[in-house]
Amino acid sequence: MNRLHVRLLVAGAVLLLALLTIWLGSQLQRYEDVVEHGPAPQARSNDYLAAELFLRALGLQVARHDGIAGLETLPNSGQTLLLLGDRRNMTPRQTERLLDWAAAGGHLVVVAERLWDEKTGKSGDLLLDRLNLQQYSTRDLDEEAQSPQSSTAEQHPQLTKLYLENESAPAYLAFDTDFHLYDADNRAHAWANSAGATHMLQLQHGNGLVTALTDSWIWQNRNIDEYDHAWLLWYLTQDSEVTLVHRSEHDGLLAQLRKHFPETLTALGLLILFALWHVGQRFGPLLPAASPARRQLQEHLRGSAEFLLRHGREQSLLQRLQQDIQRRANVRHPGFEQLPLSGQLTLLAQLSSLPPASIEQAMRPTPQQRLSATEFTRQVAYLQTLRNAL
Known part of the structure; x- marks a missing residue:
């Protein structure tokens, strides 16, 4: 085989390879696929991360604390304190400090935690009891005690409406309609109602404000983008620095194990039960210890x-x-x-x-x-x- 034949074979092979490449290229289709990995670890550990980022995007300074114990010094007067965490361990002294801070010009946003008990005349929620704000279950309310339904409420009976001056349409909020706030002293100057209950009350306290809510789940990561939830957060914190307290205490070791390792705890519990059963089993009544002396044949x-x-x-x-x-x-x-x-x-x-x-x-x-x-x-x-x- 001479050089001419070799060159022709090489050229033919290159041509075939080029044609095959062109054909394969024409058969390929470009597409995009989005793979959902779920929320980031920061979002899973912080239910109010989206609210915090939203406020910072508005240009507000936001400080976050995991609990009341972290507030060694309260914010300066004129700021907004969002107290959204569990307050079961709050002491009367801490309650006095918060109310004094609000009276000095701060804005305290707090979530009602307990229902009012008519027999004892209190709910156990130290903050709301001091302000004489009472929370009830809507199932226990009489029809006369519930808020009157308007034409707008009939259109959206499960939503809470907040009306503002000089506004033709209300803001819509998805509070939990199972609860109702009652201002026993009639001090509130602003409120938000659903078809049959009140879910937000705002009242003057000294030189500051106190806003009470039936729940704060509307500002959690999965709900803040619905209805006018983000707008309400902006409305309550506008033109002020914000301190966000969304968790009063960390889960203990047992709670963490129960959450992340339930199967291991179950197996360990069964193992302990079997061990106790094995150690404690008997085949009859206990007999007194035998005397070490040798017995007689009789x-x-x-x-x-x-x-x-x-x-x-x-x-x-x-x-x-x-x-x-x-x-x-x-x-x-x-x-x-x-x-x-x-x-x-x-x-x-x-x-x-x-x-x-x-x-x-x-x-x-x-x-x-x-x-x-x-x-x-x-x-x-x-x-x-x-x-x-x-």
């Missing part, structure tokens, strides 16, 4: 007899004595065991020189029913007399 014999009497009853003991007599008679008269019963009784009478009536009484078959103590003693006496005579 005690061993008595114990053996009591054991046989307890497990085999009288029949076992009587049969053993009868079998012993038959062995002794067979030694003295080979072939004894092959004789009929009448012949055995006659031979036993000859060997022992005892009357036939006593022999028959001693060797009679043992009854299946339980013998009385007297009958058992008499039968044993007959057998012992016969055995001793052999």
Whole structure:
């Protein structure tokens, strides 16, 4: 093969490869696919991360604390404090500090945590009890006590409406309609109602403001972009620095284990139960510890007899004595065991020189029913007399 042929083959191979590449390129289609990895770890650990980023995007300074204990010094007057976390462990002294801070010109936004108890005259929520704001379940309200329904409420009965001056349309909010706030002192100057309940109250407290809400889930990551939730957050915090407290206490070790390792805790609990059952199982009542001294032969014999009497009853003991007599008679008269019963009784009478009536009484078959103590003693006496005579 000369060089010309080689060049032609190489050129043909290159041409075929180029055509194949062009054809494959025409068959490929470009597409985009979005893979959802779920929320970021920061969002999973902070339910109000979106609210915090929203406020910062508005140019507001936002400080975040995990709990009341982190507020060693309260914000300066004129700022907004969003107290959205659990306040079960709040002390009366901390409550006084917060109310004094609000009276000095701060804006305190707080979530009602407990229902009003008519019997005790309080709810246990120290902040709301001091302000005489009462929270009720809408199921316990009379129809007359519920907020009157307007034409707008009839269109959206599950939404809360907030009306502002110089505004033709209200802001719509998705508060939990199972709860209702009541201003017992009639101090509130602004409020937001759903079809049958009040979910936000705002009142003057000294030189500052206090805003009470039935719940704050509208500002959590999954709900802040719905309806006018983000607008309400802006409206309550506008033109002020914000301190956000959304968690009063961290989950304990047991709560973390129960949340992340429920199967492991279940297996550990079952293992502990089985171990306790194994250690604590018994087969009878506890017996006193045995004396270290050696027992006499009579005690061993008595114990053996009591054991046989307890497990085999009288029949076992009587049969053993009868079998012993038959062995002794067979030694003295080979072939004894092959004789009929009448012949055995006659031979036993000859060997022992005892009357036939006593022999028959001693060797009679043992009854299946339980013998009385007297009958058992008499039968044993007959057998012992016969055995001793052999």
